[in-house]
Amino acid sequence: MLSLVLVQCVVNYLYAKIVLSTVMKQGEDSTRTMYYWSSALTYFLAMVCSNMALQWVNYPTQVVGKSGKPIPVMVLGVLVGKKNYPLKKYFFVLMIVVGVALFMFKDGKTAGGDANAFFGFGELLLLLSLTMDGLTGAIQERMRAEHQTKSGHMMLNMNLWSIFYLLVAVLVSGEIFAFVNFVQNHPSIIWQICNFSVASALGQCFIFLMVSDFGPLPCSIVTTTRKFFTVLGSVLLFGNTLLPRQWVATLVVFFGLFLDAMYGKTADKKK
Numbered sequence: 001m002l003s004l005v006l007v008q009c010v011v012n013y014l015y016a017k018i019v020l021s022t023v024m025k026q027g028e029d030s031t032r033t034m035y036y037w038s039s040a041l042t043y044f045l046a047m048v049c050s051n052m053a054l055q056w057v058n059y060p061t062q063v064v065g066k067s068g069k070p071i072p073v074m075v076l077g078v079l080v081g082k083k084n085y086p087l088k089k090y091f092f093v094l095m096i097v098v099g100v101a102l103f104m105f106k107d108g109k110t111a112g113g114d115a116n117a118f119f120g121f122g123e124l125l126l127l128l129s130l131t132m133d134g135l136t137g138a139i140q141e142r143m144r145a146e147h148q149t150k151s152g153h154m155m156l157n158m159n160l161w162s163i164f165y166l167l168v169a170v171l172v173s174g175e176i177f178a179f180v181n182f183v184q185n186h187p188s189i190i191w192q193i194c195n196f197s198v199a200s201a202l203g204q205c206f207i208f209l210m211v212s213d214f215g216p217l218p219c220s221i222v223t224t225t226r227k228f229f230t231v232l233g234s235v236l237l238f239g240n241t242l243l244p245r246q247w248v249a250t251l252v253v254f255f256g257l258f259l260d261a262m263y264g265k266t267a268d269k270k271k
């Protein structure tokens with residue numbers, strides 16, 4: 001798990017480096033180093049926790065759990081990131097999150113989950129991952145407010161610090177040796193890891209653009225509804241029918257998004 005995230009961060013870093021020195025020159029960066037090392041810590045821990053959770057909960061549970069992400073991003077953005085939101089914004093965001101979760105939720109017991117435990121270790125890891133996501137967003141809010149940090153610089157430095165933490169982690173835990181062994185025994189995995197990492201870097205470039213230009217909260221609303229649109233699109237594309245619960249959920253999500261777009265603007269934005 002750690003080695004995979006390490007490879008991912010290395011490719012993200014190289015991608016940011018190339019983009020910054022060619023097509024997207026962004027000038028000097030005045031961001032405090034403290035913001036980079038702290039956000040990198042929470043960023044990589046969020047990824048490791050949500051990947052690790054998959055050993056205890058199944059994939060749909062993980063997606064439903066992580067669809068709550070805008071909530072910690074918003075709450076910690078206010079408590080730690082010094083952001084202000086009008087009260088109605090909390091309601092719109094809650095509406096979107098509840099709608100997405102209601103849409104994705106699968107009744108009954110599914111393979112991979114622990115049927116006996118309502119709240120087990122996997123759920124705890126998801127909660128931890130969400131907290132880390134919230135803290136990452138809060139630190140990014142401060143970077144934006146105090147240094148107007150650009151997307152390329154944020155992507156480059158957060159991945160660089162994460163590489164450092166992950167290198168220490170894989171060496172101390174000895175996981176790197178098991179990883180090299182595994183790759184030697186299954187060389188076909190190299191192609192998959194390359195695909196995965198390049199796709200991740202391409203996607204992350206837009207994530208950071210969204211974070212630096214609009215903020216972590218709009219970014220998490222977009223990535224959360226993206227999950228909803230993926231499932232909705234595939235259901236409609238493959239001619240499957242939506243359950244009544246999912247129709248209600250779809251309406252709730254669209255209504256929440258509409259209200260947020262129309263009336264969710266913050267006081268800062270108006271200024």
Ligand SMILES: Nc1ncnc2c1ncn2[C@@H]1O[C@H](COP(=O)(O)OP(=O)(O)O)[C@@H](O)[C@H]1O
Pocket residue numbers: 043047050066069136137140204207211216219220223224
């Ligand atoms: N605010 C952010 N700062 C840096 N990277 C982010 C941020 N939000 C998302 N990402 C990156 O994008 C990936 C996908 O995010 P997302 O679509 O929200 O799904 P999830 O967090 O459930 O994996 C994350 O694993 C992370 O690498």
